[in-house]
Amino acid sequence: MFQAPRGTADHLPEEQKYWRYIESKAVDVATRFGFGRIDTPAFEDSNLFIRSVGEGTDIVEKEMYTFDDRGGDSITLRPEGTAPVCRAYLEHGMHNLPQPVRMYYFCPVFRYERPQAGRFRQHHQFGVEVLGDADPSVDAEVIDVAWDLMTSLGLRDINLLINSVGDPQCRPAYVAKLREYYSGYHDKLCSDCKTRLDQNPLRLLDCKVESDHALGNGAPKSADNLCGDCSEHWTKLLTYLDRMELPYQIDHRLVRGLDYYTRTVFEVQPLDGGSQSTICGGGRYDGLITQLGGRDTPGIGFATGLERLTLNLKRSEVQVPDGPKPLYLVANVGDDARIAALELSVRLRRAGVGAILSSGARGLRGQLRQANALQIPFTLILGDDEIEKGEVMVRDMESSVQESRPLAEFIEEVTKTHGRDASAE
RNA sequence: GCGAGCGUAGCCAAGAGGCCUAAGGCGCCUGUCUGUGGCACAGGAGAUCACGGGUUCGAAUCCCGUCGCUCGCCCCA
16 A cells, blocks of 8 residues: 655645635735745755755755756755745846835745654745845834734744844854853763754754753853844844834744844744744845845745644634535436436536535435535435426525425526625625 | 654554454444435444564464654754
8 A cells, every 4th residue: 555655744625624724814914914926846956955055954964855857957855935935036037126025935845854743754834035125124024924924823822932143244253152151061061062062053052951951041142242233133123023012032042943044033932832843933034145146135034834833723722714615415316307416516516606416326315414424504406396397405404494496596596696706705 | 863652444442372253432335214314223344453574282462573653852844
């Protein structure tokens, strides 16, 4: 038997209501903020990600799905959404559009990781990017998009964490300071942290080993070590967030694993989340477009994982609306009735009314049972009696009230009230 | 890449060397009710007990290996 590859999942029809719910809320929020949708390919030139995400990062080092295609080009399945959007911005000369350019996307992303709760090799992200404006009000707005989405989804007990990681001006000095601080405690560090000390001192801050975590409390803070420009950006951002009444918390340990982040970084985390708790993460990336060969263009964005959102919606028992269902099941008894039922269901559907044709193979009782199991609101019954009179029996499945009605009249009425052109729509 | 736990029908699951040609429940199908659902009752289909090897007179059950799944670490949505 074949199985879905490790770390991938089938999202069955019964699961779809969560996805529809998240997608519709996300589109609603993004549209309200003036974002336009963009779709980029599922795979890109490998160098796009190596150049943007960063050579030393886990994503590039061990998680990319990279292969040579038949023409010998190195291809990588998209491991994150920001770089492709930036590539598209450059490729299509979007700097000629009114700035900033606001875009959102839904896309599958691929990372070769060991799957566990809330983590997959293929997962799906919704994300937004704003390109071409460095003002801190844009940071505040993007954070607001994220927060607006989370709250309109009905998620409670979530934290909004922010920090500033500086820029190439001030970060080197800060990293040196951090390294110096931790070097003083070298013997106390866990083994992972000893290598972090060499390779990525920022990551020392969010170590989960308790003793190291305590050390982090006394560590120099990035936000206290910003250069003039970054500092001004940071304080303005905080002012804006206060004015917007966003319930943010400054988290001096918040650092993110992609090299391209500058200044503002932020995450949304559930209070009781496990280890894969981040449901939304993003930040500013003012150097990225230049990295990719474009002129100096600031950018900021975030992404959120649909699987993790779904997990949290279920965990916090948020009620999401059911998907749309056909209004009618067309039951039939006898060969003539089957043809009449076939014609009736076709007419309904072509008029925009949902209808399932029963094959009639299992008797009226079985067909009603079917309608019940599928939670179809009305069953239309056609048999010899109805055919003879040119009528159709309309049965309300909830009240069990049924009524025989002239076929033509019935079709005209439901088309008017439930069809494509119904005024209620 | 590292560590731990677990693999019995579509799903949940009993079983812990012979009473297993594997219990029970959900779901599915059929009938009681020959054109009327939900409830009830009766019946039915569906399992090489993950796979391979070993121990034993005898293995779903014990041992080894493989594969898979889950959870955790690293890291991330």
